Amino acid sequence: xxxxxxxxxxxxxxxxxxxxxxxxxxxxxxxxxxxxxxxxxxxxxxxxxxxxxxxxxxxxxxxxxxxxxxxxxxxxxxxxxxxxxxxxxxxxxxxxxxxxxxxxxxxxxxxxxx
Amino acid sequence: xxxxxxxxxxxxxxxxxxxxxxxxxxxxxxxxxxxxxxxxxxxxxxxxxxxxxxxxxxxxxxxxxxxxxxxxxxxxxxxxxxxxxxxxxxxxxxxxxxxxxxxxxxxxxxx
Numbered sequence: 001x002x003x004x005x006x007x008x009x010x011x012x013x014x015x016x017x018x019x020x021x022x023x024x025x026x027x028x029x030x031x032x033x034x035x036x037x038x039x040x041x042x043x044x045x046x047x048x049x050x051x052x053x054x055x056x057x058x059x060x061x062x063x064x065x066x067x068x069x070x071x072x073x074x075x076x077x078x079x080x081x082x083x084x085x086x087x088x089x090x091x092x093x094x095x096x097x098x099x100x101x102x103x104x105x106x107x108x109x110x111x112x113x114x
Numbered sequence: 115x116x117x118x119x120x121x122x123x124x125x126x127x128x129x130x131x132x133x134x135x136x137x138x139x140x141x142x143x144x145x146x147x148x149x150x151x152x153x154x155x156x157x158x159x160x161x162x163x164x165x166x167x168x169x170x171x172x173x174x175x176x177x178x179x180x181x182x183x184x185x186x187x188x189x190x191x192x193x194x195x196x197x198x199x200x201x202x203x204x205x206x207x208x209x210x211x212x213x214x215x216x217x218x219x220x221x222x223x224x225x
Contacts (some may be wrong), residue, residue: 004156006156009154032212034212034213036216041218041219042218042219043118043204043206043216043217043218043219044157044204044216045216046213046214046215049212049213089156089157091157093212097170098164099145099162099164099170100145100208100212101159101162101172102159102212102214104149104156104157104158105156106154106155106156107156
């Protein structure tokens with residue numbers, strides 16, 4: 001049972017345009033959401049996060065939107081740059097048995113074309 | 115400040131062999147995690163630790179054991195490797211926030 005889903009395995013965007021990566025979740029107990037970026041042969045690195053009490057968080061070119069009623073979050077990158085080409089994972093945080101855990105989506109490979 | 119480091123980076127095992135993956139962090143984090151990443155499946159939690167001397171099972175713990183004898187180290191053991199354990203293994207640590215810091219990964223192949 002995949003609680004966090006990224007339904008697009010890949011996305012191709014032209015440099016300078018907006019990239020929109022989507023993520024859906026099923027568990028209403030998730031209280032925190034994060035996006036990670038991963039380059040080949042490296043570990044995931046934290047990009048941006050949002051608490052469940054907010055609907056938007058912005059950090060430079062990156063904005064995360066949360067729609068709790070739809071159980072949907074998205075990451076917007078504007079403008080997209082070649083260095084943004086990577087695999088992006090969304091993750092949802094939940095407190096279970098006194099420990100905070102993250103549940104990850106399958107990832108979306110973003111390719112920025114010059 | 116090296117962050118989270120993992121040893122080794124690559125390893126090839128034969129079915130039935132054993133090995134230990136080492137994770138070390140120098141950020142004084144209480145919480146540490148072991149994940150595996152397989153194509154199309156994201157990162158899945160194997161085991162985790164909420165502090166020195168404590169460990170707990172995650173989503174896919176079968177075939178793995180862990181130990182957290184020192185706060186800065188979290189070891190993942192495979193007692194009898196199987197081809198299904200071919201994967202990329204990531205260690206992570208965190209403080210009180212949800213944000214986890216990941217190591218560079220260990221690519222393990224079991225033949």
